[in-house]
Amino acid sequence: MELEIRIRKNLKEFTLKADFVIHDGCTGLMGPSGSGKSMTLKCIAGIETPDEGRILLDGKSLFDSGKKINLPPQKRKIGYLFQGYALFPNMTVEENVQCGLKAKKMPKGQIKERVEEMLERFQIRELAKRYPRQLSGGQKQRTAIARLMAYEPEVILLDEPLSALDEELREELQQELSQMLADFQKPSILVSHDAEEVRRLCQKQYTIREGRIQPYADFPQKKGRL
Numbered sequence: 001m002e003l004e005i006r007i008r009k010n011l012k013e014f015t016l017k018a019d020f021v022i023h024d025g026c027t028g029l030m031g032p033s034g035s036g037k038s039m040t041l042k043c044i045a046g047i048e049t050p051d052e053g054r055i056l057l058d059g060k061s062l063f064d065s066g067k068k069i070n071l072p073p074q075k076r077k078i079g080y081l082f083q084g085y086a087l088f089p090n091m092t093v094e095e096n097v098q099c100g101l102k103a104k105k106m107p108k109g110q111i112k113e114r115v116e117e118m119l120e121r122f123q124i125r126e127l128a129k130r131y132p133r134q135l136s137g138g139q140k141q142r143t144a145i146a147r148l149m150a151y152e153p154e155v156i157l158l159d160e161p162l163s164a165l166d167e168e169l170r171e172e173l174q175q176e177l178s179q180m181l182a183d184f185q186k187p188s189i190l191v192s193h194d195a196e197e198v199r200r201l202c203q204k205q206y207t208i209r210e211g212r213i214q215p216y217a218d219f220p221q222k223k224g225r226l
């Protein structure tokens, strides 16, 4: 698949200018605090709207200011993994996994089937009736990933998913993320402050500074099409 991003958005301090194309595999996006990383992801997901430009997924417009196209987030098939995972605290694991499918208006029987499949695949079936506060960091991550994958996204955006964790758990969850991304195979973008994390999980890297995105020339190229 191919995700093409060509957007401009005026922010308080600078203008975000993103012009890049990614293919299957994980692309890292690194840059200082406040440089526009989260804003770039939010524009791709449809949570924020660029002032102008276009975003195409396999040639299909998700956003096109010229053609006045601006698909809402639920129609973009983009999975967003937030920092801290953003699980709903008043919902059980099972309810968290199914909530996106209800919003998508999937038939009840199909929702049940899909949720079962995700609980099984991410080994959280025994935790189905627990609330997020009753989960370990790893279990929370698996629940968040199950919720994301239940939605069958075509693109995954990961916004510093591991930044709030201590080093030991971080290592462990990096392994799980790495496996998930390898299985996913479609395009994904990982925003991170950690160069080592990007080197481990991504095949390509971009840097962003004051809203300008550029390929990181020194990044070691790995196998996979990007």
Ligand SMILES: Nc1ncnc2c1ncn2[C@@H]1O[C@H](COP(=O)(O)OP(=O)(O)OP(=O)(O)O)[C@@H](O)[C@H]1O
Pocket (backbone or CB within 6 Å): 010, 011, 012, 013, 031, 032, 033, 034, 035, 036, 037, 038, 039, 040
């Ligand atoms: N809704 C908004 N409208 C206008 N400007 C915004 C909006 N949200 C954030 N900004 C500004 O855009 C800039 C980029 O913010 P962004 O959250 O993308 O940074 P970031 O690179 O993700 O930073 P961090 O690593 O600290 O999370 C900041 O200067 C921020 O103040």
